[in-house]
Amino acid sequence: MKKETEHKPGKKYGMVIDLDKCTGCGSCMAACMAENNVPCKDDESNKLSSITWIRVYRLTNRKPFPETEICYLPRPCMHCGGVGDQGHSPCVSVCPATATDYDHGTGIVSQIYTRCFGCRYCMAACPYHARYFNWWDPVWPGDLKKTLSPNVSPRMRGVVEKCSFCFHRYQLAMEKAYVEGRRDLEEGEYQTACTQACPSGAITFGDLDNPDHAVAKMKEHPNAFRLLERLQTNPKVYYISSREWVRRAGDNYLKNEPTNSKPRAAAHHG
Amino acid sequence: MDYDFIPKGHNRCSFGTFAAGMVILGVIVLWGFYAAALCWIKGLNQTNMNDSYGFALWIWADLAVIAIGGGAFFTGLLRYVIGLDELKNIINFAVIVGFCCYCSAMLILAIDIGQPLRGWFIFWHANVHSMLTEVAFCLSLYLCVLAIEYLPLILENGKIDEVPFFHNLSHTMHGAMAVFAATGAFLSCFHQGSLGGVTGVLFGRPFGYREGIFVWPWTFFLYTWSAAACGPCFTMLTCKITETITGKRLVKDNVYDLLAKISGWMIGTYIVAKIADTVYWATVTSPSMGFGLMDYYSLHPLHHGIWILILEIVVCGVVPALILISQKGRATKPLFNLAIVLAVLGVCLNRWVMVMTPMAMPVMTFDSWVTYFPSWQEIATTILPFAGGIMVVALSYRYLPVFPQEKELNSKR
Amino acid sequence: MFPFIFEWVWDEGHIMFFGAMWYVILILASGLGYCLIKAVKDTLAGGHGPQDHH
Numbered sequence: 001m002k003k004e005t006e007h008k009p010g011k012k013y014g015m016v017i018d019l020d021k022c023t024g025c026g027s028c029m030a031a032c033m034a035e036n037n038v039p040c041k042d043d044e045s046n047k048l049s050s051i052t053w054i055r056v057y058r059l060t061n062r063k064p065f066p067e068t069e070i071c072y073l074p075r076p077c078m079h080c081g082g083v084g085d086q087g088h089s090p091c092v093s094v095c096p097a098t099a100t101d102y103d104h105g106t107g108i109v110s111q112i113y114t115r116c117f118g119c120r121y122c123m124a125a126c127p128y129h130a131r132y133f134n135w136w137d138p139v140w141p142g143d144l145k146k147t148l149s150p151n152v153s154p155r156m157r158g159v160v161e162k163c164s165f166c167f168h169r170y171q172l173a174m175e176k177a178y179v180e181g182r183r184d185l186e187e188g189e190y191q192t193a194c195t196q197a198c199p200s201g202a203i204t205f206g207d208l209d210n211p212d213h214a215v216a217k218m219k220e221h222p223n224a225f226r227l228l229e230r231l232q233t234n235p236k237v238y239y240i241s242s243r244e245w246v247r248r249a250g251d252n253y254l255k256n257e258p259t260n261s262k263p264r265a266a267a268h269h270g
Numbered sequence: 271m272d273y274d275f276i277p278k279g280h281n282r283c284s285f286g287t288f289a290a291g292m293v294i295l296g297v298i299v300l301w302g303f304y305a306a307a308l309c310w311i312k313g314l315n316q317t318n319m320n321d322s323y324g325f326a327l328w329i330w331a332d333l334a335v336i337a338i339g340g341g342a343f344f345t346g347l348l349r350y351v352i353g354l355d356e357l358k359n360i361i362n363f364a365v366i367v368g369f370c371c372y373c374s375a376m377l378i379l380a381i382d383i384g385q386p387l388r389g390w391f392i393f394w395h396a397n398v399h400s401m402l403t404e405v406a407f408c409l410s411l412y413l414c415v416l417a418i419e420y421l422p423l424i425l426e427n428g429k430i431d432e433v434p435f436f437h438n439l440s441h442t443m444h445g446a447m448a449v450f451a452a453t454g455a456f457l458s459c460f461h462q463g464s465l466g467g468v469t470g471v472l473f474g475r476p477f478g479y480r481e482g483i484f485v486w487p488w489t490f491f492l493y494t495w496s497a498a499a500c501g502p503c504f505t506m507l508t509c510k511i512t513e514t515i516t517g518k519r520l521v522k523d524n525v526y527d528l529l530a531k532i533s534g535w536m537i538g539t540y541i542v543a544k545i546a547d548t549v550y551w552a553t554v555t556s557p558s559m560g561f562g563l564m565d566y567y568s569l570h571p572l573h574h575g576i577w578i579l580i581l582e583i584v585v586c587g588v589v590p591a592l593i594l595i596s597q598k599g600r601a602t603k604p605l606f607n608l609a610i611v612l613a614v615l616g617v618c619l620n621r622w623v624m625v626m627t628p629m630a631m632p633v634m635t636f637d638s639w640v641t642y643f644p645s646w647q648e649i650a651t652t653i654l655p656f657a658g659g660i661m662v663v664a665l666s667y668r669y670l671p672v673f674p675q676e677k678e679l680n681s682k683r
Numbered sequence: 684m685f686p687f688i689f690e691w692v693w694d695e696g697h698i699m700f701f702g703a704m705w706y707v708i709l710i711l712a713s714g715l716g717y718c719l720i721k722a723v724k725d726t727l728a729g730g731h732g733p734q735d736h737h
Binding site for chain 2: 253
């Protein structure tokens with residue numbers, strides 16, 4: 001019986017996305033769907049009910065031509081750690097059936113599909129809209145079923161799903177490492193599908209706490225920011241942009257507040 | 271036809287008229303169950319909910335019926351625990367109305383989950399830190415309490431009462447009612463509060479999030495207080511409607527007056543707390559998250575602007591409180607009726623705003639507002655429990671001695 | 684809900700939550716049990732009639 005509060009120091013997997021490099025091609029979305037057995041409906045035009053574990057948003061600086069600027073922002077699950085990385089992420093804390101969990105060993109927020117009963121409270125809690133409900137039964141017409149990955153269980157109708165940072169890849173890499181008598185992974189041994197699919201190399205993935213991993217250095221970049229930091233969700237996805245308006249778009253500010261204003265108190269919820 | 275089952279000395283409409291009403295309500299109930307069956311069999315794609323509006327009409331209906339059903343626990347507390355004896359003349363009706371409200375909530379919740387057959391996971395794999403878990407446990411237990419409180423009334427039906435065991439059971443249960451009422455009040459304080467906590471703890475949703483004390487956000491206390499304040503108003507409102515439909519006086523004015531006076535003070539104190547909470551949230555909590563007050567209202571797709579807040583707090587809060595606190599207000603029938611209607615509307619509006627706006631509004635700056643209109647299946651399943659509730663109230667009124675003062679009030683005429 | 688369920692933990696939250704739940708269930712069950720037993724006893728003792736009601 002593991003006591004929830006006793007967590008040994010583990011990894012803290014996260015992502016740094018260089019928005020200056022992202023072209024908005026959508027390869028990350030396609031790779032994610034193929035890797036994680038995300039089904040397609042006949043009509044995917046209604047984005048409010050289609051499943052995209054990682055979704056590329058299109059941001060503009062809202063200025064008229066010729067000053068108009070565009071930025072594409074891929075948004076996976078942020079795997080929020082909450083204040084002090086104690087696992088008090090918005091969704092984990094509210095799930096009534098413990099169907100979503102914060103893994104202190106990896107910092108990954110998991111979703112247990114067979115336990116989720118579809119109350120959607122976690123969706124209401126997530127400010128990033130990173131959680132998706134299976135409104136329909138998943139269907140893979142014809143031979144498409146043969147393309148399904150055997151490492152990821154398809155989700156049934158009526159449950160919530162979301163990006164897992166390709167956790168099955170972590171499990172496979174750990175199994176291999178154990179067989180070889182190792183307890184740790186090299187940086188390249190565990191990479192998410194979106195990271196590997198990005199043609200411009202905008203996505204970097206690794207252990208945010210490991211100084212040998214690229215992400216640990218990149219997150220310290222002066223132009224690095226996270227989405228909605230002021231809510232104290234403590235996300236594990238960092239973005240880098242050289243443009244101030246993009247960094248400002250990452251959070252909400254009152255009219256005269258400078259970008260990067262910090263939260264009022266360090267732990268106003270817990 | 272059913273004369274033997276009607277309480278002795280009470281006049282009721284003909285069986286034909288009653289049956290006709292039941293058939294009409296029955297058709298609505300069947301329509302609702304057909305819609306519910308569609309949701310259970312085909313899934314929640316039968317609704318117009320989406321990934322932004324994961325909580326919608328049903329959750330609002332749940333929160334609203336539980337709030338207005340709060341009359342049962344609060345009247346029970348006043349009658350059995352605090353000992354206000356006059357309220358024995360309305361407590362039976364309050365219990366029936368509360369029972370209908372809580373049955374409605376349970377039914378709607380059973381339809382609202384994506385995997386209904388796994389509904390028991392909320393108990394089995396309970397996450398004790400989730401407000402929804404607390405709601406599920408307390409709600410189920412309190413429904414049991416309401417059933418226990420309703421049972422002796424059913425046993426008082428003339429025919430059932432002829433059976434010695436049932437007569438004795440009813441008698442004994444009446445004697446032990448204070449224990450059940452106190453337990454019910456304890457449970458209600460927690461589940462009413464937890465419902466407030468449902469949005470109050472969402473620190474990712476600045477519109478709903480509130481700071482608080484220990485694990486409870488301020489909405490926890492506001493919801494409990496508002497349910498205790500406005501619940502009795504719904505009991506009185508339904509009682510007045512029953513009087514209008516039956517053409518009889520069922521409860522004496524002094525009983526209404528007492529309950530309304532307590533309700534008035536409760537609404538008054540609640541609305542002061544609500545104003546304080548709103549001011550603190552608007553000036554401290556929300557700006558720390560980067561939102562000014564008008565950010566929530568100026569771009570709302572329903573274009574109600576800040577007026578919805580004024581409607582909730584002033585029109586449906588301050589006004590009914592002032593009317594019900596003043597002796598003159600309570601004594602003036604139209605004002606009294608207006609006040610109890612406004613109080614009920616106010617608590618329902620509060621639940622509406624707290625459920626819908628956090629879903630509609632974008633938190634990420636590059637996201638957009640989302641609108642939603644319920645499907646006919648959602649509407650039918652929401653109307654279903656109301657029709658069912660009217661059936662239960664009608665059946666209870668016809669066959670059970672619900673109102674102790676009915677005979678006295680109507681023999682004088 | 685029960686200690687034998689997978690992932691059960693003994694912490695303050697569980698003890699408080701389930702402690703309160705089982706306490707309430709105990710009160711309701713014993714209250715109902717008392718009423719039922721007393722009703723059976725009264726019935727066997729022959730007490731019945733509208734006159735001894737309330």
